[in-house]
Amino acid sequence: DAGITQSPRHKVTETGTPVTLRCHQTENHRYMYWYRQDPGHGLRLIHYSYGVKDTDKGEVSDGYSVSRSKTEDFLLTLESATSSQTSVYFCAISESTAHETQYFGPGTRLLVL
Amino acid sequence: SQQGEEDPQALSIQEGENATMNCSYKTSINNLQWYRQNSGRGLVHLILIRSNEREKHSGRLRVTLDTSKKSSSLLITASRAADTASYFCATGNQGGKLIFGQGTELSVKP
Numbered sequence: 001d002a003g004i005t006q007s008p009r010h011k012v013t014e015t016g017t018p019v020t021l022r023c024h025q026t027e028n029h030r031y032m033y034w035y036r037q038d039p040g041h042g043l044r045l046i047h048y049s050y051g052v053k054d055t056d057k058g059e060v061s062d063g064y065s066v067s068r069s070k071t072e073d074f075l076l077t078l079e080s081a082t083s084s085q086t087s088v089y090f091c092a093i094s095e096s097t098a099h100e101t102q103y104f105g106p107g108t109r110l111l112v113l
Numbered sequence: 114s115q116q117g118e119e120d121p122q123a124l125s126i127q128e129g130e131n132a133t134m135n136c137s138y139k140t141s142i143n144n145l146q147w148y149r150q151n152s153g154r155g156l157v158h159l160i161l162i163r164s165n166e167r168e169k170h171s172g173r174l175r176v177t178l179d180t181s182k183k184s185s186s187l188l189i190t191a192s193r194a195a196d197t198a199s200y201f202c203a204t205g206n207q208g209g210k211l212i213f214g215q216g217t218e219l220s221v222k223p
Contacts, residue, residue: 004155035213042201042215043156058210090155101146102203102211104155 003027004105006091012111019078021108023091025071031094032074033058033102034066036087043090049074081112117145117202117214125220132189134217136202137182144205145178145185149198150216156201159187192221 003026013019023032033048035058045058047066055066063085065077078085091105120135136145144163148156162169162178162185169176175188189196199218203211 040215043213045210045212048210092156100144100205101158101161102156103158104148106155107153 004091004093004103006089006105006108008108009106010109012113013081014113015082016080019081019110019112021076021089021091021110023074023076023105025074025091025093027093027095027103028071029093029095029103030071031096032068033092033094034064034074034076035090035092036060036085037090037107038087046076046089078110081110083112086110086112117204117212119200119202119214119217121217122215123218123220125222126192128192128194128221128223130192130221132192132196132219132221134187134200134202134219136185136187136214138185138202138204138212139183140204140206142180142204142206145176146203146205146211147174147176147185147187148201148203148213150201151198159200189219192219194221194223197221 005024007022034046035043037043044060046064049055049068067075089108092102094102117136117138146161147159150156160171160176162176173190178185199216201216203213
């Protein structure tokens with residue numbers, strides 16, 4: 001998985017609780033992304049980062065925030081989890097401009113009860 | 114909303130047969146990429162074709178791109194049971210982000 005790890009790999013939480021997912025890369029790639037994957041919707045971009053402390057919104061950013069204080073780490077936070085945020089979350093990285101090849105992490109399965 | 118739409122949504126073939134998947138998109142692109150996802154795993158990049166290219170090969174994979182029809186196809190020749198996976202197209206454009214389709218589920222029966 002191209003030196004990308006995600007933690008935790010599985011999480012069950014309750015509605016209203018905050019959740020933070022971590023993506024860690026060892027490739028020193030500039031761009032990092034968070035996607036969610038849901039049946040019938042494919043992969044949808046939540047947020048992405050084009051450098052340390054530089055982030056921007058994706059297609060489905062409501063209810064999510066991100067932070068990137070180091071090149072290697074990109075955090076996704078659900079401030080107050082809802083059942084609609086039950087999903088599989090993937091982190092991805094790319095070396096150059098954002099529309100070139102992306103390399104994906106193994107994913108985090110999140111269940112919000 | 115998704116830019117790329119794959120067709121068919123599901124495809125079941127026998128080992129040794131060829132598998133063809135199609136992707137259509139709506140806006141202009143810089144490149145189109147194909148990814149594979151095995152069950153429970155992350156996506157793996159297969160091939161990238163740029164908007165000024167018409168065909169590209171990688172091993173048993175052949176990708177074509179027709180920008181006039183805004184469509185691409187992925188051909189897997191002599192399929193194997195290990196090719197069983199979901200296949201996604203993704204378009205890259207000047208907006209700087211990849212937009213993924215919903216995928217084709219390929220099942221290759223031994």
